[in-house]
Amino acid sequence: MQMMSMMFLLCSIIFITIIFFKIHKRGKNSNTPPSPPGLPMIGNLHQLGRHTHRSLCSLSHRYGPLMLLHFGRVPVLIVSSAEVAKDVLKTHDRVFASRPRSKIFEKLLYDRHDVASAPYGEYWRQMKSGCVLHLFSNKMVRSFREVREEEISLMMEKIRRSSSLPVNLSKILMSLTNDVICRVALGRKYGDETDFQELMERLSKLLGTFSVGSYVPWLAWVDRIRGLDGQLEKTANDLDEFFERVVKDHEDGDHRDRNDFVDVLLAIQREKSVGFEIDRLSIKAIVLDIFVGGTDTSYALMEWVMTELLHHPECLNRLQEEVRTICKGKPRVSEEDIQEMKYLKVVIKETMRLHPPLPLMVPHESTQDVKLRGYHIPAGTEVMINTWAIGREAVTWGPDAEEFRPERHLDSSVDFRGKDFELIPFGAGRRICPAISFAVVLNEEVLANLVNQFDWRLLVESTEVRTGVAESTGIAAPRMFPLYAIASTTN
Structure with a gap:
C-alpha cells in the first residue's frame, strides 16, 4: 500500500512538472x-478519432486552417485550406519536400x-526522374492500352454473366x-493467387x-504487445520474398515481347542509361x-464514383x-471517345473532391526553420495536408460543398493535376x-x-441513401x- 502511495505521489509530481513546463514554454x-x-x-493523440481526416477537419473549424498539434513528442502542422496548402506546396515547396521517419514505412x-517515402535529396530526385521518364511517360501509358482494354472486357463479361442479379x-x-497493375508492373x-x-x-x-x-518512444512496447512489430516483420519478409521471386523470374525468363515495369527497371540497371546506379533493392x-x-x-475512387452515381x-x-x-x-468505349466526354470528367472530378484517394496526403516534413503565415515553423515539423477538408471548404465550393454536384465543374478551370490547390487529390x-x-x-x-x-x-432494400x-x-x-x-444489359 505504501509503495502504491509513493508511486501515485511520484506520478503526480511528474504530471504537475510537465504541465508547468508546457505552460512556461508556450x-x-x-x-x-x-x-x-x-x-x-x-x-x-487522444483527439484523433477512427477517421483522422474527419477529426482534424472538426478541429480546424475551431482552431483554423493552420494549426499545430503534438503527436507525442512530434510537432505536427495540420493544413486544412487551399490557401495554406499553396503556401506549403508551392511558396515553400522545397522546405517541406521531405518525408518524416516512420517505423511502418x-x-x-x-x-x-x-x-513515395524517401527523404528529400539526391537519391529521391534520381529515382523520381527515372520513374517519370521511363515508367509513367505518355508513351508508356499508351503502350499498355491493350492490357487495359483486355482486362476491362473481362470485367464486363463477368458482370454480364450476373445480369439482373446483385453483383x-x-x-x-x-x-x-x-x-491491371500486376500485368503492367509484373x-x-x-x-487469383490466395497468398x-x-x-x-x-x-x-x-x-x-x-x-x-513512432510518436511516443517510451510507449514503443505497446506496438510489440499488440502484435504490430511482429506483423510488420512478417509482412516485410513475405513482400521481399515475393518481389525477389518476381525479379528473379524476369532475369531468368526469355522475355519474349514482354515490357513490364520490372523489365524496364532491369534494363536501366544493366545499361546504366540514367546516369546513376539502381540496385536490386531499389527495383523492388x-x-x-x-x-x-x-x-x-x-x-476506391471508382467505387465512390459508382456509389455517388447510384445515389444520384x-x-x-x-x-x-x-x-x-x-x-x-x-x-466498347475507346480512349478517343472519352476525350469528348465532358460530363464523365466532371463526375470524376467531383468524386475526387468529396472522396480524395488519400484523404490525408503522405506527410511532409520541414527541413529548415521557416515563416509560414507569420508563424515560426521549426525544422523537423511534420506536416499533414487534409485534402478531404480542402475539398469541403465552403469558402471555395459554396454552401453546398457537402453535396455531390458535378455541374459545379462544367464552367470551372480548376484542375486536379497540382496547379490549383482547391483540388489536389x-x-x-x-x-x-x-x-x-x-x-x-x-x-x-472503366x-x-x-x-x-x-x-x-441499387438493391430495393438498400438503406444507403437514407443512412449514408x-x-x-x-x-x-x-x-x-x-x-x-x-x-x-441495355439491349
Missing part, C-alpha cells in the same frame, strides 16, 4: 500556430528506398485494378495503422510503390446519355504523384464502359462495406 514562444490543448506525454517500404461491384473493381496476373491477395490486404491494412512508438521498392499507390486508391440517378442518367450519344451504339509540388496520367486513363475508361453497357440500380455510406480506415478510404448493385 508563454516563451507564442509565435506558433493555434493549438488545441494537449495531454502530457501524448499531446493531442521503413519496415514495409525497403527502409524508404521507394519514391459485388467493390470486389469486381478491386480485382480489375489489381489485375508481366502477369497474380490476383498474393492476402499479402496485399495485409500491406494495405498495415500502411494505415498508427504506430504508437519502386515496384512495391506502384502497388501501394495504384491499387487501393484507384479502386439524375447524374447517372445524364452521364449515360453523354456516353451513349458519343459511342453511337458501339459496345494527387498532391502538388515536388512530391506530386508521378502516375496521374496512368490512373486517370484507367478510371475514365467508368465509361460500365455506364455504356449496363443500366445500374461509412468509410473504411487506412491510408486510402474506400467504403467500409462492399457496394452491391444490379446491372441490366
Whole structure:
C-alpha cells in the first residue's frame, strides 16, 4: 500500500512538472500556430478519432486552417485550406519536400528506398526522374492500352454473366485494378493467387495503422504487445520474398515481347542509361510503390464514383446519355471517345473532391526553420495536408460543398493535376504523384464502359441513401462495406 502511495505521489509530481513546463514554454514562444490543448506525454493523440481526416477537419473549424498539434513528442502542422496548402506546396515547396521517419514505412517500404517515402535529396530526385521518364511517360501509358482494354472486357463479361442479379461491384473493381497493375508492373496476373491477395490486404491494412512508438518512444512496447512489430516483420519478409521471386523470374525468363515495369527497371540497371546506379533493392521498392499507390486508391475512387452515381440517378442518367450519344451504339468505349466526354470528367472530378484517394496526403516534413503565415515553423515539423477538408471548404465550393454536384465543374478551370490547390487529390509540388496520367486513363475508361453497357440500380432494400455510406480506415478510404448493385444489359 505504501509503495502504491509513493508511486501515485511520484506520478503526480511528474504530471504537475510537465504541465508547468508546457505552460512556461508556450508563454516563451507564442509565435506558433493555434493549438488545441494537449495531454502530457501524448499531446493531442487522444483527439484523433477512427477517421483522422474527419477529426482534424472538426478541429480546424475551431482552431483554423493552420494549426499545430503534438503527436507525442512530434510537432505536427495540420493544413486544412487551399490557401495554406499553396503556401506549403508551392511558396515553400522545397522546405517541406521531405518525408518524416516512420517505423511502418521503413519496415514495409525497403527502409524508404521507394519514391513515395524517401527523404528529400539526391537519391529521391534520381529515382523520381527515372520513374517519370521511363515508367509513367505518355508513351508508356499508351503502350499498355491493350492490357487495359483486355482486362476491362473481362470485367464486363463477368458482370454480364450476373445480369439482373446483385453483383459485388467493390470486389469486381478491386480485382480489375489489381489485375491491371500486376500485368503492367509484373508481366502477369497474380490476383487469383490466395497468398498474393492476402499479402496485399495485409500491406494495405498495415500502411494505415498508427504506430504508437513512432510518436511516443517510451510507449514503443505497446506496438510489440499488440502484435504490430511482429506483423510488420512478417509482412516485410513475405513482400521481399515475393518481389525477389518476381525479379528473379524476369532475369531468368526469355522475355519474349514482354515490357513490364520490372523489365524496364532491369534494363536501366544493366545499361546504366540514367546516369546513376539502381540496385536490386531499389527495383523492388519502386515496384512495391506502384502497388501501394495504384491499387487501393484507384479502386476506391471508382467505387465512390459508382456509389455517388447510384445515389444520384439524375447524374447517372445524364452521364449515360453523354456516353451513349458519343459511342453511337458501339459496345466498347475507346480512349478517343472519352476525350469528348465532358460530363464523365466532371463526375470524376467531383468524386475526387468529396472522396480524395488519400484523404490525408503522405506527410511532409520541414527541413529548415521557416515563416509560414507569420508563424515560426521549426525544422523537423511534420506536416499533414487534409485534402478531404480542402475539398469541403465552403469558402471555395459554396454552401453546398457537402453535396455531390458535378455541374459545379462544367464552367470551372480548376484542375486536379497540382496547379490549383482547391483540388489536389494527387498532391502538388515536388512530391506530386508521378502516375496521374496512368490512373486517370484507367478510371475514365472503366467508368465509361460500365455506364455504356449496363443500366445500374441499387438493391430495393438498400438503406444507403437514407443512412449514408461509412468509410473504411487506412491510408486510402474506400467504403467500409462492399457496394452491391444490379446491372441490366441495355439491349
